Amino acid sequence: MDLALSAEAVTYRDQLRAWVSEHLPEQWRDVPVGTGDDEAYVAMRREWGRMLHRGGWLAPHWPVARGGRGLGVDAQLAFLDVLVAAGAPEQMNTNGMGIFAPALMAFGTEAQQDRYLGPMLAHDDIWCQGFSEPGAGSDLAGLATRAVPDGDRFVVSGQKVWTSYALFAQRCYLMVRVAGVPDGVTMVVLHMDRPGVTVRPLRNITGTSEFCEVFLDEVTVDADDVVGGIGDGWRVATYALARERSTGLAQRALQLSRELELMNARLHRDGHADDVLVDAFVRSRAVDSTVRRVLATVAD
Numbered sequence: 001m002d003l004a005l006s007a008e009a010v011t012y013r014d015q016l017r018a019w020v021s022e023h024l025p026e027q028w029r030d031v032p033v034g035t036g037d038d039e040a041y042v043a044m045r046r047e048w049g050r051m052l053h054r055g056g057w058l059a060p061h062w063p064v065a066r067g068g069r070g071l072g073v074d075a076q077l078a079f080l081d082v083l084v085a086a087g088a089p090e091q092m093n094t095n096g097m098g099i100f101a102p103a104l105m106a107f108g109t110e111a112q113q114d115r116y117l118g119p120m121l122a123h124d125d126i127w128c129q130g131f132s133e134p135g136a137g138s139d140l141a142g143l144a145t146r147a148v149p150d151g152d153r154f155v156v157s158g159q160k161v162w163t164s165y166a167l168f169a170q171r172c173y174l175m176v177r178v179a180g181v182p183d184g185v186t187m188v189v190l191h192m193d194r195p196g197v198t199v200r201p202l203r204n205i206t207g208t209s210e211f212c213e214v215f216l217d218e219v220t221v222d223a224d225d226v227v228g229g230i231g232d233g234w235r236v237a238t239y240a241l242a243r244e245r246s247t248g249l250a251q252r253a254l255q256l257s258r259e260l261e262l263m264n265a266r267l268h269r270d271g272h273a274d275d276v277l278v279d280a281f282v283r284s285r286a287v288d289s290t291v292r293r294v295l296a297t298v299a300d
């Protein structure tokens with residue numbers, strides 16, 4: 001696939017750039033990633049997502065029927081380029097929109113897509129990812145969270161860890177092992193407000209708490225919240241993760257390049273370039289190029 005911008009993507013990019021320069025509040029520009037008070041930071045990102053949604057700018061590559069513009073993935077990359085160049089914060093729901101939504105569109109039922117995609121785009125539902133466990137990180141195949149079938153529902157117990165923004169999330173795409181089914185790894189949608197869900201933030205070295213532990217104690221998941229079929233969890237997860245490693249990372253790599261440039265400018269007002277920062281900058285550009293190449297291979 002050719003990632004050069006189509007004429008439609010160029011028009012979209014130029015209109016978005018004009019809109020951002022008019023609507024992005026000055027105090028939201030170049031806020032360092034993941035700093036400051038968590039709640040205020042998340043609230044800013046959520047409100048920015050809502051503003052972009054109301055303006056009709058989010059997810060230009062989604063189908064029109066789902067709230068997008070029906071453009072190509074080149075328009076989504078243009079979106080990231082414009083926002084990062086303006087120093088805009090990352091909108092809040094990248095986990096849902098960037099990672100899970102493509103899998104939901106590929107494997108979810110029409111009813112599931114109707115139920116979840118609209119509130120996700122509007123930033124009414126913030127999503128988190130429930131994959132990693134204390135005994136299952138790189139070795140995700142060791143996941144032990146159990147879902148026991150019980151009529152038209154499952155009863156889920158277990159523990160997740162490193163769950164980004166779980167403290168603020170309304171929904172979680174959760175990998176479970178269905179009891180009594182060989183190879184029963186399955187993707188389900190968890191409603192975070194159900195009884196039995198406990199979220200504990202993990203404070204990291206910067207003093208913020210993006211990561212959380214999520215404890216699940218006999219939590220009910222509805223049977224019609226299984227995405228794909230029972231035992232299809234790997235297929236759904238690898239599809240979603242291919243997207244995580246593409247557009248999501250492109251935004252982070254672009255933001256990192258910009259922060260390194262700003263840092264260098266602050267340190268060296270005479271225009272001198274710091275070797276360490278230049279090295280990090282080149283690496284961040286290499287990551288950006290790599291994820292664009294990955295995107296070209298996974299884009300439909």
Ligand SMILES: Cc1cc2nc3c(=O)[nH]c(=O)nc-3n(C[C@H](O)[C@H](O)[C@H](O)COP(=O)(O)OP(=O)(O)OC[C@H]3O[C@@H](n4cnc5c(N)ncnc54)[C@H](O)[C@@H]3O)c2cc1C
Binds near residue numbers: 162163164
């Ligand atoms: C910024 C960030 C956000 C994240 N957000 C989420 C999230 O929202 N939801 C979620 O579910 N997870 C999330 N994760 C977790 C992440 O995706 C990984 O699953 C997790 O970090 C890896 O598991 P672990 O920490 O237990 O490390 P381990 O799996 O214990 O690995 C520790 C080290 O051992 C190495 N290692 C492991 N196995 C082998 C092997 N067989 N051979 C050689 N070396 C090996 C690894 O490369 C690593 O260096 C996030 C991680 C990061 C960094």
